[in-house]
């Protein structure tokens with residue numbers, strides 16, 4: 027029997043216990059797994075699963091130190107005590123399964139170094155894309171490829187909000203309130219809507235896809251608070267849909283060339299494979315040589331899908347432990363052995379297309395002045411359209427060709443000073459065909 031200790035019995039922990047207790051028709055190795063202890067904060071809380079007497083405990087240290095437990099499954103969330111308990115469990119020689127992207131994105135190098143020294147695995151399939159298998163494919167099934175880009179919709183809450191705004195023409199604040207009522211958004215939604223959760227996830231995916239460590243703070247990050255129903259409607263008319271994309275692109279193996287790493291709302295051509303990923307679903311498009319493009323999509327969160335990934339990781343470790351000797355060497359395709367940090371391109375150097383909406387005074391020559399400012403900074407325009415005129419304000423929407431972001435920003439700084447410009451209402455990036 028392989029004894030497992032769970033830290034946390036919330037949404038995902040409960041889902042995992044349900045799978046572990048309902049083995050019929052699933053992998054026969056599940057019969058080899060025993061839930062030895064489950065750590066929680068509040069023993070008096072009603073639970074949706076039944077556990078044997080004495081299994082539930084508030085003493086999480088006793089779980090990570092228990093000599094009989096061989097796998098510790100961290101499903102607490104947050105940075106502490108999750109990080110310390112993971113490190114303590116590793117020090118006691120336990121293998122780790124975790125769904126905690128926040129901890130791995132920030133403390134991955136420290137955790138993997140400790141794990142490699144202790145000869146244990148740290149598996150995290152549930153940390154990105156919930157139930158979608160993406161971690162193991164990047165580590166193993168796509169291992170023969172030179173990865174060129176990973177582009178994902180990896181946050182279900184923001185995808186739900188943008189989908190509702192697109193389909194119902196509703197404003198961001200109204201849809202967010204609805205999402206909170208339906209349980210699709212947290213009471214404190216900052217990590218989702220400010221793009222921080224997506225940034226954690228792309229840091230993890232980039233590290234796996236491009237074979238180097240990634241500093242979480244190197245991920246450029248813009249959330250969806252500034253996306254308005256008006257911009258979504260204009261984008262629709264121009265043939266785009268708006269999605270919060272997490273993007274890592276570069277050339278694997280070429281350490282002199284650096285990675286682009288960013289999260290921001292993006293205008294995506296409607297025919298792009300990710301444009302049809304709607305609601306709380308996630309989608310991740312990986313491009314590699316020689317494979318070409320491969321798309322992973324499905325439920326990116328929720329008790330069942332996330333627990334599916336957690337229990338598969340437990341099974342992976344149990345499979346290895348049950349078929350090998352006392353102290354087997356770590357499988358390099360399942361462990362993490364990166365030493366160097368990836369170089370990251372500053373956002374100013376990004377080459378991309380932009381959409382911008384300007385509120386203008388009714389003065390002659392405004393469009394001409396805009397064009398001149400852009401031209402002076404070598405920003406070439408694909409289209410410039412005056413869309414409406416209301417209360418003495420004209421709306422001008424501009425879409426650029428592929429330009430250097432630094433040049434575009436310099437042009438905007440000058441445009442802001444023009445007499446004819448009341449406000450730069452929004453600036454969004456447009457995914458170019460060269461970027462995927």
Ligand SMILES: NC(=O)c1ccc[n+]([C@@H]2O[C@H](COP(=O)([O-])OP(=O)(O)OC[C@H]3O[C@@H](n4cnc5c(N)ncnc54)[C@H](OP(=O)(O)O)[C@@H]3O)[C@@H](O)[C@H]2O)c1
Nearest residue numbers: 034035036037038066067068101102103125126327328332
């Ligand atoms: N929910 C999802 O759909 C989803 C999807 C992908 C990844 N994840 C990740 O999975 C992890 C767990 O998420 P979740 O939604 O299951 O969280 P959750 O519902 O809030 O559950 C957290 C559990 O951990 C326990 N806990 C938290 N802090 C503790 C502490 N200091 N001491 C003792 N126990 C503590 C809680 O105990 P009590 O029950 O006593 O309060 C609860 O059982 C997170 O890292 C999250 O990012 C979640």
